Amino acid sequence: MTLCLALLITGTALRQVDRAYFALRRPRTAPAAELIAHQRRRANNTTPLLLLAGQWVHIAGWWLLAAQGPLAATIAAVAVAIHFRHLQEISHAAVHGILARTPRANLLLAEVFAHYPLGLAPVPVRRLRHVRDHHPNAAIPGTDPNLAELHTAGLRPGLTRAAFAAALVYPLTPRGIRTTTTTITAVMRRFPGRAAAAIALAGTAYLVGGTAGLLWGLLVPRLLLYPQLAHLSLIVEHTWFDPQVRTGSPAWVEAGRCLRLYPRNRALAALTAATWLPYGDLRHYAHSAHSGLRWNYLPALERHLAPPHFTPDGLLLGTSSVARRHFDALTPAQASNAREDEPAVTA
Template sequence: MLLSLAVIAVGVALRQPDRAWFARRRPHAAGSSQLIALQRAHANNWTPVLLLTGQWLQILGWWMLAGQGPLGATAAAMGVAANFRHLQEISHFAVHGVLARTARANLLLAELFAHHPLALGPAVARRERHVRGHHPNATLVGVDPNLTELRQAGLRPGATRAGFATALLHPLTPRGIRTTTATLIANLRRSPGRAAAVGAVLGTAYLAGGWTAVICGALVPRILLYPQLAWLSLLVEHTWFDPDPRTGSPAWVEAGRCLRLYPRNRALAAIAAATWLPYGDLHHYAHSAHPAVRWNYLTALERHLGPPHFAPDGLLLGGRSVARRHLDALTAP
C-alpha cells in the first residue's frame, strides 16, 4: 500500500511544474488580452508532458492499490474515474490549442495521453464539434451538439420528474451504458492505434493490480463512473433550458447562458475542482467568454468579469440548485 501511495504522490508532484510555471507573474484579476499575452509568453511543450505523465502515474498508483482488498478496489475505482475526468479536461484545453506551445503538439498530446488510451474519438473531430459546433451556439436548440445530447437523454421540455431524475444518471442507466459501450467499440474498430493503446492500458492495469485493477480500476471507471462525472460536468456548464438571450460582447452573451457553481462555498468548490470539475471546468463562464485562455488564468479572468446570471450553491439539493432550475425550466407550462 505504501508503494502505491508513493507512486500517486510522485504523480501529483509531476503535475506541479506546469502549475508553478504558469503561475509566474499571474495577476489577481485581469482582462483576457493581458492574460493571453502572459500565457503566450509561458507557452511550452514540456510542462504539459510532465502534467499528463503525472496523471497516468497517479492512475498507476490507484491500480496498485486496487489489489489491496475491497477498500483499495473501491478507492481505485473512484480515483481512476477522477483521473480519467482530469485527462478529458486537459485534452479539452488541448483541443482549444492552449495546452502546449504549438497546434501539432496540442493534438499529439491529446491523442497520446487521452484520446487513444481512453478510446475517445479523434481530437480533430472533437475540435470541430466542440470549438465550432458548441461554443458559438451554446444552448441553441437544433444547433448546439451538447444540447442535442442532453435532449436525447430525456432532458427536454415536458419531461416528468421521474424522467428528469433518470436523465441525471443517464450514463449509469442501461440505455446510457449501451451508448457508452457502443461508442467505445466503434472507436476501437475504426482505429487499430486506439485498440493497441487500450490493450496497453488493460495490460498495465493487470500487471499493477491483477484482475481487480482491470475490472475496478479500468473497466468500471471507464464505462460507468467517468462518464457519469463528465455528464454532471456538462449539466452545470449552462442554464441549458432557460438561458437569457443577449446580444453584445462575448462576456455579456455568455453571462446570460452560463452558470457558476459553488461561488460562496470554498470547500465544495475545492472538492469539485479536485474531482469532477478539474482544470478550470468550475470556471466555465470565464472559459465560454474567452475560450483561448488556459485554465491557469480563468480564476483571474473570472474576478475581472464578475458573475454570470446564475450562481447556485448546490448541484442537486435546494431551491436554487442546478437540478431545481433545470427541472423547473423543463416542466414549466
C-alpha cells in the same frame, strides 16, 4: 503498498510542476488581453507533458491499491474516474490549442495521453464538434451537439420527476451504459489504433494491479463512473433549457447562458475543482467568454468579469440548485402550478 505510495507521491509531484510554472508572476485579476499576453510568454511543451505523465503515474498507483481489498478497490475506482475527468479537461485545453506551445504538441499530447487510451474520437473531430459547433451555438436547439447529448439522456420538455432523476444519472442506467459501450466500440472500429491502445492499457492495468486493477482500476471507471462525472459536468455548464438570448460582447452573451456553481462556498468549490470539474471546468463561464485562456488564468479573468446571471449554491438540492432550475425550465406548467399551490406570505 510502498510502491503504491511512491507512485502516488511521484504523480502528484509531476502534476505540480505545470501549476507552479504558470503561477509565476500571474496577475490576481486582469482583462483577457493582458492574461493572454502573459500566457503566451509562459507557453511551453514540457510542463504539459509532465502534467499528463503525472496523471498516468497516479493511475498506476491506484491500480496497485485496487488489489488491497474491497474498500481499496472502491477508492481506486473513484480516484481513477476522477483522473479520467482530468485527462478529458486537459485534452480539452489542447483542443483549444492552449495546453502546449505548438499546435503539433497540443495534438500529440491530447492523442497519446487521453484520446487513444480512453477510446475517444480523434482530436480534430472533437475540435470541430466542440470549437466550431458548440461554442458559438451553446444551448441552441438543433445546433449545439452538447444540448443534443442532454436530449439523448432524456432531458426533454414535459418529463416527469422520475424521468428527470433518471436523466441525471443516465450513464449509470442500462440505456446509458449501452450508449457508452456503443460509442467506444464505434470509435475503435473506425480507428483501429485506438483499439490497440485500449488493449495495451487493459494489459498494463492487469500486469500492475491484477484482476482488481483491471476491473476496478479501469473498466468500472471508464464505463460507469467517468461517464457519470462527465455527464454531471455537462449539466452544470449552461442554463441549457432557459438561456437568456443576448447580443454584444462574448462575456455579455455567455453571462446569459452560463452558470457558476458554488460562487459563495470556497470549500465546495475547491473540492469540486479538484475532482469532477477540474482544470477550469468549474469556471466554464470565464472559459466560454474567452476560450483562448488556459485554466491557470481563469480565476484572474473571473474576478475581472461581472458574474453570470445564474450562480447556484447547490447541484441537486435546494430551490436555487442547478437541478431545480433545469427541471422547472423543462416543466414550466408544473413549476407554475407548484408556485400557485404555495401558501400566500403576508408581511
